[in-house]
Every structure is written in structure tokens, then in C-alpha cells.
Amino acid sequence: MQRRMSSLLAHSLRSGRIKAVLCDIHGVLFDNDEGKTYPVPGSVAAFNCLVSRGVPVRLVSNESACPPEAVLKHCIQAGLQVTLDQIFVTTPAAYKIISDRKLRPFVLVNKEVEQFFSSLDQTNPNCVLLGDAIENFHYESLNKAFRILMSNPDAQLISLGVGKYYRKGGSGELSLDVGPFTKALEFATGKQAQIIGKPSKAYFEAALNDVGVKASEALMIGDDIVNDVGGGQSAGMQATLVRTGKYTPSDEHHAQVKPDLIVDNFASFVHFITQHLN
Amino acid sequence: MQRRMSSLLAHSLRSGRIKAVLCDIHGVLFDNDEGKTYPVPGSVAAFNCLVSRGVPVRLVSNESACPPEAVLKHCIQAGLQVTLDQIFVTTPAAYKIISDRKLRPFVLVNKEVEQFFSSLDQTNPNCVLLGDAIENFHYESLNKAFRILMSNPDAQLISLGVGKYYRKGGSGELSLDVGPFTKALEFATGKQAQIIGKPSKAYFEAALNDVGVKASEALMIGDDIVNDVGGGQSAGMQATLVRTGKYTPSDEHHAQVKPDLIVDNFASFVHFITQHLN
Numbered sequence: 001m002q003r004r005m006s007s008l009l010a011h012s013l014r015s016g017r018i019k020a021v022l023c024d025i026h027g028v029l030f031d032n033d034e035g036k037t038y039p040v041p042g043s044v045a046a047f048n049c050l051v052s053r054g055v056p057v058r059l060v061s062n063e064s065a066c067p068p069e070a071v072l073k074h075c076i077q078a079g080l081q082v083t084l085d086q087i088f089v090t091t092p093a094a095y096k097i098i099s100d101r102k103l104r105p106f107v108l109v110n111k112e113v114e115q116f117f118s119s120l121d122q123t124n125p126n127c128v129l130l131g132d133a134i135e136n137f138h139y140e141s142l143n144k145a146f147r148i149l150m151s152n153p154d155a156q157l158i159s160l161g162v163g164k165y166y167r168k169g170g171s172g173e174l175s176l177d178v179g180p181f182t183k184a185l186e187f188a189t190g191k192q193a194q195i196i197g198k199p200s201k202a203y204f205e206a207a208l209n210d211v212g213v214k215a216s217e218a219l220m221i222g223d224d225i226v227n228d229v230g231g232g233q234s235a236g237m238q239a240t241l242v243r244t245g246k247y248t249p250s251d252e253h254h255a256q257v258k259p260d261l262i263v264d265n266f267a268s269f270v271h272f273i274t275q276h277l278n
Numbered sequence: 279m280q281r282r283m284s285s286l287l288a289h290s291l292r293s294g295r296i297k298a299v300l301c302d303i304h305g306v307l308f309d310n311d312e313g314k315t316y317p318v319p320g321s322v323a324a325f326n327c328l329v330s331r332g333v334p335v336r337l338v339s340n341e342s343a344c345p346p347e348a349v350l351k352h353c354i355q356a357g358l359q360v361t362l363d364q365i366f367v368t369t370p371a372a373y374k375i376i377s378d379r380k381l382r383p384f385v386l387v388n389k390e391v392e393q394f395f396s397s398l399d400q401t402n403p404n405c406v407l408l409g410d411a412i413e414n415f416h417y418e419s420l421n422k423a424f425r426i427l428m429s430n431p432d433a434q435l436i437s438l439g440v441g442k443y444y445r446k447g448g449s450g451e452l453s454l455d456v457g458p459f460t461k462a463l464e465f466a467t468g469k470q471a472q473i474i475g476k477p478s479k480a481y482f483e484a485a486l487n488d489v490g491v492k493a494s495e496a497l498m499i500g501d502d503i504v505n506d507v508g509g510g511q512s513a514g515m516q517a518t519l520v521r522t523g524k525y526t527p528s529d530e531h532h533a534q535v536k537p538d539l540i541v542d543n544f545a546s547f548v549h550f551i552t553q554h555l556n
Contacts (some may be wrong), residue, residue, distance in 0.1 A: 138416040139454070146443065146454055164466045165424065176417070176424050180466040184458035188442045 006261045006272070009219075009238055013276035019217040021050065021273075022088075022207055022232070024198075025061040025071065027223030027245020028266050029080070032167050040244050042267030044079040050270050051081050053277065058088045060207050060220075062197040062227070064109065064131035064160035064178060067091055067116040088207045090160040090197045091116050094129055097158065097196065105129040106148050109160070110136055126152055130185070130193070131160040132178045142181065149189045157185055161197035163227075198224075199231025208235070221269055223247045230257035240269055284539045284550070287497075287516055291554035297495040299328065299551075300366075300485055300510065302476075303339040303349065305501030305523015306544050307358065310445050318522050320545030322357045328548050329359050331555065336366045338485050338498075340475040340505070342387065342409035342438035342456060345369055345394040366485045368438040368475045369394050372407055375436065375474065383407040384426050386419055387438070404430055408463070408471070409438040410456045420459065427467040435463055439475035476502070477509025486513070499547055501525045508535035518547055 012018050023029070029043045050057060059082065063071055068087045075082045091113060098105050098120060107117045109131035117129070128145045149155050163177035182193045197203050208215055215236030222228020223245030232239035241251060241259040244266070252262060263269045290296050301307070307321045328335060337360065341349055346365045353360045369391060376383050376398060385395045387409035395407070406423045427433050441455035460471050475481055486493055493514030500506020501523030510517035519529060519537040522544070530540060541547045 133417075135417050137420070139411075139413050142415070142458075143451075143453055146458075147452055150443075150452055165428075173421075174425055174428055175421055176462075176466055180420075180424075180462035183465040184454075184462040187461040188454055188458040 009240075009260050010272075010276040012238065013273055017217060018219055018238075018273070018277075020056040020058070020208075020211045020213045020219075022058050022060045022204070022211075022218055022220045022237070023047075023266075024220075024222035024224070024228050024245075025059050025063065025075070026166075027247070028221060028242050029059075029075070030078070031244050039078045040265050040267075042265060046267040046270035048079070048081045049274065053274060055273075055277075056211050056213070057082075058086055058207050058211055060088045060198065060204070061090075062161035062163055063089045064091060064197070065113065065134060067113055070112065088210060090203075091131070093203060093206055094131075094158060094160055094196045095120070097194075098127065098129065103127040103156070105158070106145055107131075108133050108136060108141055108145055110134040126154070127156045127158060128185070129158050129160070130178055130182055132163075133181070134175075137176075137181055142184070145185060146188055149185065149191055157182070157189070157191050157193040159193040159195050162193075162195055198222075198227040199234065201231075201235045204232060204235035204237070208237075219273070221266070225251040225254050225257050225259070229259045230254075233257070233260075242266060242269065287518075287538050288550075288554040290516065291551055295495060296497055296516075296551070296555075298334040298336070298486075298489045298491045298497075300336050300338045300482070300489075300496055300498045300515070301325075301544075302498075302500035302502070302506050302523075303337050303341065303353075304444075305525070306499060306520050307337075307353070308356070309522050317356045318543050318545075320543060324545040324548035326357075326359045327552065331552060333551075333555075334489050334491070335360075336364055336485050336489055338366045338476065338482070339368075340439035340441060341367045342369060342475070343391065343412060345391055348390065366488060368481075369409070371481060371484055372409075372436060372438055372474045373398070375472075376405065376407065381405040381434070383436070384423055385409075386411050386414060386423050388412040388414055404432070405434045405436060406463070407436050407438070408456055408460055410441075411459070412453075415454075415459055420462070423463060424466055427463065427469055433469075435460070435467070435469050435471040437471040437473050440471075440473055476500075476505040477512065479509075479513045482510060482513035482515070486515075497551070499544070503529040503532050503535050503537070507537045508532075511535070511538075520544060520547065 031040050068089050104121045105127050106125035107129045110133050125148050159182040162179035164179045165174050218237050220232030220237045220239040223242050229239040229241050238260040240261040243264050309318050346367050382399045383405050384403035385407045388411050403426050437460040440457035442457045443452050496515050498510030498515045499518040501520050507517040507519050516538040518539040521542050
């Protein structure tokens with residue numbers, strides 16, 4: 001089955017139908033061990049090889065604890081030949097939506113990211129923007145968000161993803177992501193959050209628009225069977241699962257999501273696609 | 279329909295089948311106005327009349343921000359002739375469950391209630407007890423709860439109710455209750471919380487056991503159409519809705535729950551039942 005799928009993907013590559021790659025960052029290019037983040041072996045050289053072959057790439061991540069400039073810096077320090085316009089994280093996407101709709105957000109994100117939204121009018125808020133706020137999540141801030149949502153039937157909850165948890169560099173302990181806090185406010189208010197980030201189709205489409213290709217012309221690669229692979233496929237892309245990051249063997253037998261390709265790591269993926277690019 | 283129902287209830291009273299009353303506290307005996315808590319007019323005299331008629335009463339509340347002694351003090355100050363053994367709140371019920379199961383809880387409740395659980399062994403926790411923790415809800419405490427639940431497949435989440443929010447005395451602003459935080463931890467861990475409190479059938483049954491009557495021999499009265507009336511009926515009681523507290527007129531046309539009796543306030547309820555007691 002997997003062989004048939006990968007030969008279909010190979011055919012798409014040979015026929016020139018695949019024009020761009022959307023690539024998750026954490027778990028694909030980088031991994032964690034005992035709280036320390038490091039590039040997945042071979043991923044930096046493979047990424048630079050892909051770029052040198054002229055394949056347009058976007059790094060599509062739900063990272064909301066870090067502004068795009070900080071993500072870029074981290075990537076460049078690791079040796080990736082990447083520019084800011086290739087970094088597609090949730091913060092600029094949220095900024096654009098809030099700005100286009102002329103909303104005045106209460107921005108509940110962490111200290112490093114607050115600055116990114118500082119030019120938006122935040123007086124008398126009529127929406128709540130929720131990110132991975134880390135230590136900014138407390139009873140007072142959550143009540144403030146809750147009261148804004150309850151005080152105005154039109155007040156929207158916008159959330160930078162619905163990740164459940166992650167293993168943080170530093171302590172290496174599991175930590176709550178933005179998703180549980182989104183669910184808490186949804187339950188309390190009866191409102192449904194608008195999710196900015198994978199697996200939202202709109203988010204993938206924005207990244208595709210940014211590269212200027214159709215979904216059928218792009219490959220998604222990620223370590224999250226549901227959000228990266230399932231989400232990418234729902235948006236119309238072919239999608240690859242890597243056996244790094246949060247991958248577990250049971251992902252290969254997922255009840256709903258069947259990857260178009262499964263590879264050991266990002267280097268194997270690049271090897272596969274460069275072999276078949278015409 | 280309502281007339282037929284109330285005549286059925288009157289018949290139960292006349293025939294001597296009704297032997298006890300379970301009564302919610304906030305919204306029935308007390309109400310709030312601009313953040314100030316006051317006894318519902320007539321409720322104190324009515325309560326004392328019921329007690330003087332020899333009707334066993336339990337005050338059944340989901341109050342988890344306050345130990346039973348504090349609830350008692352509040353009731354006595356208002357003039358209610360009530361004793362500690364009539365106060366059936368969630369904290370002693372949770373204490374009993376944790377103690378009977380020999381669990382070692384991480385107790386995430388507010389400062390006033392922490393003391394109530396201080397005699398339980400809390401070293402190396404293997405369960406999480408969640409209450410209305412108020413300012414004790416923050417990223418660090420929620421992560422601690424989350425990590426305990428994730429570190430041990432058998433670690434249980436026990437929650438003192440699933441209330442969404444309440445209007446607090448003092449500021450009078452809406453504030454998040456324990457429910458949203460319960461939902462956050464359920465979403466993050468994939469575990470389902472055991473709820474101690476209304477509308478749990480086990481909780482009503484514990485209160486009934488405490489009075490020593492069967493469900494068919496007790497009346498429940500409350501202002502929450504789902505948790506008090508629906509929950510009480512599911513546990514086998516006849517249940518009355520009061521038009522005070524969180525009551526709204528739409529409750530009288532609830533899709534699922536039909537009260538056995540609807541009264542303007544607690545005094546009307548007592549008037550109705552004393553009229554029909556034989």
C-alpha cells in the first residue's frame with residue numbers, strides 16, 4: 001500500500017506537478033532530547049540541498065510562543081539557508097486577520113510575542129487572541145478574556161492553534177500548550193474559537209497562496225499524523241509523515257489518516273523527492 | 279401540565295411518601311445583587327418553619343471555594359437554624375472518596391479550602407483534586423496537575439463540580455468556575471474527570487444515604503434547571519425549580535428537563551409542601 005502510494009508521489013514529482021514543499025519545523029528539522037533542541041541529523045544539509053535545487057519551501061509551524069524573527073534566528077543559527085519570507089508561523093497570520101477585520105484584541109500570549117502585536121489597537125477589546133501564553137496564563141488573565149467574550153455576543157475567540165502540550169527545551173517536562181486554554185474558554189462561553197494554524201484548511205491555503213501554488217502542486221511534511229498529515233491532505237496536498245519528533249509507530253496504522261509517504265527523517269524525504277524531480 | 283404535576287407532588291406529600299428535602303443554597307436561600315449576597319426574602323423564615331415541622335433537610339451545594347464550616351457560618355449569620363451535619367457540600371464527599379481509595383492527591387483548590395484536605399497524604403501524588411481554586415489557578419499549578427495525570431495511566435482527575443462560571447460577591451463580575459479548568463485538563467490528558475457534585479447521580483445518592491431516605495421519598499429544590507432539577511430527577515427524586523438565582527424564563531420550556539413543580543421562591547415552596555404534609 002505504502003509502496004503504491006510512494007510510486008504515485010514519485011509520478012507526481014516526475015511529471016513536474018509538484019512545485020513546492022510545506023515543511024513543519026519542530027519534530028522534522030529539529031528534535032528534542034532531555035529538553036535540548038537539536039537539528040535532526042542530516043536535516044540541515046537536506047534542507048539546503050532542496051533550496052539549492054530551486055524548490056520553493058515554506059516552514060509552516062503552529063509556533064505561537066515565539067515571533068517569526070526568533071524562529072528565523074534559531075533556524076539560521078542551525079545552518080539553514082532560510083529567509084524571513086519562508087517562515088509561515090501563526091502570529092503574522094493572526095495579525096493580518098485582526099487587522100483586516102479592524103478588531104481590537106485582548107492579546108493573551110507570552111511576553112516575547114506581546115511585542116509583535118503591540119501596534120494593534122487594544123483599547124476596549126472586542127476579541128480575544130489566545131496563544132501559548134506560558135506564565136501569562138493565570139486566573140486574572142483568563143477571567144479578563146472570559147469577560148470580554150461574555151460582554152459582547154459578537155466578540156470572537158481567535159486561537160493560535162489547538163495543540164494539547166509539548167516537551168519544552170530547558171526542563172524537558174511536558175507543558176500545556178494553547179489548546180487546553182482554548183477549550184476552557186470555549187466551554188465557559190459556549191463560543192467556538194477560530195483556529196489560526198494547522199490543521200485549519202484556511203491556514204494551509206494561506207501558506208499555499210503565499211508560495212503561489214495550488215494544493216495539488218505542493219507536498220506537506222510533518223511529524224503530527226493528524227495536524228500535519230491529515231490537515232495537509234484535507235487541504236488537498238499529498239502529505240509525508242516523518243519518523244522523528246512526536247511520531248509514534250501507531251501513527252502508521254491511524255484509523256483516519258493514511259500518509260502518502262512515510263520516511264525515517266527529513267533527509268530521506270529530500271533524497272526521495274530529488275531522485276524523482278525531473 | 280404544571281397543575282397536573284403539582285397535584286401529583288401534593289398527593290405524594292399527603293400520602294406521607296415525601297420524607298426529606300434536598301435544597302440548593304445559592305440561588306435558592308441566597309441570591310446576589312450587584313455582587314452582594316443576601317437571603318432571598320422569606321427564605322430564612324420558611325427554612326426554619328420547615329425544620330420546625332420536623333422535615334429532614336440537607337443543603338446540597340456544589341460550593342467548592344469554601345469549606346463546610348464557612349458555609350455553615352454564612353447560613354447561621356443569616357438566621358438559618360442549621361447544623362453542620364445538614365450541610366452537604368463537595369469537599370467532605372471528595373475527602374471521603376480519596377481517603378477510602380487511599381489516594382494521594384495533588385489538591386488544586388483555593389487557599390481557604392486547602393486546609394480542609396491537609397490531613398491527607400499528598401506526597402508523590404497519584405491523583406488530582408480540582409476545585410474552584412481562584413488565584414491558585416495559574417500555569418505552574420495547572421502544569422503540575424497535568425504532569426501528574428500524564429505520568430501515571432491510573433492517575434485520576436477528580437473535580438468538585440463542572441460549573442462554568444458564577445457571579446462573585448465583591449466585584450460582582452462573572453468569574454470562571456472549576457468546569458473550564460476541568461475541561462482543559464481533560465482535553466490535554468485525554469482522561470475523563472470524575473465529577474463530585476451535582477448533577478452526578480452518585481452525589482445525590484450520597485446525600486440521600488446521609489438523610490437515610492430513598493430517592494422517591496425526597497424532594498430536590500434548586501435554581502439550576504439542568505444540575506438541580508434534571509440531576510435530581512435522574513437520581514429518582516421529584517424536583518422543584520425556583521424563579522430566583524440563575525433561573526431564566528426559558529428554563530420553563532427546557533427541551534429535556536420538566537420540573538415537577540415551579541415556584542416563585544423558596545417561601546412559596548415551603549408554603550406548598552406544608553399545606554400538603556399530613
